[in-house]
Amino acid sequence: MLPKWLLFFTFILVLTLSSIDGQPTPTSIVKRQESDVIDYHRTGITRTSTQVPTETSSTGKGDKNDKNDEGDNSKNNGSDHTPKPIPAQTAPWFVAVYGTESGISKVMACLGAILIVLGLFLCSMGFRMFRPMLCVMGLLTFGSMTWIGLANCRPSDGYPSDTILMIVVPVCVGLVGAGAFYFLWNIALYLVCAFGGFIFAIFVLSWRGDLLIEHPIGRPCFLGGMALLAGIVTFFSLRPMLFFATSFVGAYIFMFGVDCLSRSGLIAGPQALLNRNPSHTIEYAMNKFIYVMLAMIIVMFLMSMAWQMLFNAAHHLGMHIVAAAKGKPAHDEAKEEGEGGRPPSTAPTS
Structure with missing residues (x-):
């Protein structure tokens, strides 16, 4: 009898272990979730998110490129209205x-x-x-x-x-x-x-x-x-x-x-x-x-x-200032030297 019960118990134990290995348990699910999180942080993407970031990144780049193109066009249009100086030696x-x-x-x-x-x-x-x-x-x-x-x-x-x-x-x-x-x-x-x-x-x-x-x-x-x-x-x-x-x-x-x-x-x-x-x-x-x-x-x-x-x-504004030393008026001395006379007597002196 004993060997039969042992065989029966062994058979039941094998079926239980096989069912445990084939069906996921709560602990196995938690471990898989933890492994998925680790893989996500390592790679930066998951199977479900592989398409979305690429689409958003591509559209983001496109928007930036469009904005840059518009900015360049506006700059070019603005520079057209302000002519540059003519380059030297041309x-x-x-x-x-x-x-x-x-x-x-x-x-x-x-x-x-x-x-x-x-x-x-x-x-x-x-x-x-x-x-x-x-x-x-x-x-x-x-x-x-x-x-x-x-x-x-x-x-x-x-x-x-x-x-x-x-x-x-x-x-x-x-x-x-x-x-x-x-x-x-x-x-x-x-x-x-x-x-x-x-x-x-x-x-x-x-x-x-x-x-x-x-x-x-x-x-x-x-x-x-x-x-x-x-x-x-x-x-x-x-x-x-x-x-x-x-x-x-x-x-x-x-x-x-x-x-x-x-x-x-x-x-x-x-x-x-x-x-x-x-x-x-x-x-x-x-x-x-x-x-x-x-x-x-x-x-x-x-x-x-x-x-x-x-x-x-010895001159000041067309007038010979040492003419008085010769006993002559200043304007007479200026005429003798051919200077065309002197300015009026109100001319400023220094």
């Missing part, structure tokens, strides 16, 4: 600055020759020949300001008879300014020195390709501030400021005229600074020739300053 750049792609045009040749002569006059005889100096300064002051106004208001396709208009109008207005400076000399003295401060500010800004001051408001403030400062200092020290203005303006326009003939790029500095018309902006790129010309302005200015101070040691 054919359009030479046309915009010097009038021709190569060679020297007749207009630039005449302008360069006139500026060289006027520059030499101011550097050598600017203080001694008082009245002619006022006429030259009036021509330069009114002519340059008129050109600045015309250049900034110039249409994209230019004025009718553009070349003639950009030359004739500044010259005519400059001649009117020369007459005004000649007759209103007591006011013109301060305007001469203010123009010298304005040219000095242009010279300082021209030492870097970005014009030294990048802020669009800082540049005109610096230009106007230097001109105003020079005019104020003139009220307290007229004689030294006239020496400075005639010497520096003469040296600058002399090298300006030289660049009209050499086409080195010095003209591009003041043109890029003063002409803010978005349709005609140019790039100002420094090179060794521009550095040499800027250095020559300093050398020429110092030589002119020393020469005029020594040559005019």
Whole structure:
């Protein structure tokens, strides 16, 4: 009997164990869930989530790409409305600055020759020949300001008879300014020195390709501030400021005229600074020739300053101040020297 019960018990135990192995139990389900969680953290995806993240990621990338494309298109559309400056040393750049792609045009040749002569006059005889100096300064002051106004208001396709208009109008207005400076000399003295401060500010800004001051408001403030400062200092020290203005303006326009003939790029500095018309902006790129010309302005200015101070040691605004030592009136001495007389007796002295 005992072996039969053992066999029966063994048979029942085998069936139970087989049923336990074939059907999942709660503990086996928990273990499988735990293993699935571990696999999910390891791989980052599950069988049910393999399709959804890919779809969402692909759509997300598509949205980002679409947004980037729209942003690029908007940037391109915005940049189309703001023209870039003409690159330096290119054919359009030479046309915009010097009038021709190569060679020297007749207009630039005449302008360069006139500026060289006027520059030499101011550097050598600017203080001694008082009245002619006022006429030259009036021509330069009114002519340059008129050109600045015309250049900034110039249409994209230019004025009718553009070349003639950009030359004739500044010259005519400059001649009117020369007459005004000649007759209103007591006011013109301060305007001469203010123009010298304005040219000095242009010279300082021209030492870097970005014009030294990048802020669009800082540049005109610096230009106007230097001109105003020079005019104020003139009220307290007229004689030294006239020496400075005639010497520096003469040296600058002399090298300006030289660049009209050499086409080195010095003209591009003041043109890029003063002409803010978005349709005609140019790039100002420094090179060794521009550095040499800027250095020559300093050398020429110092030589002119020393020469005029020594040559005019006994003169003040066209009047010989040591004439009284010879027993003659000052105006008679001035006429004998061929200086064309002196300013009225109310002329300021220093």
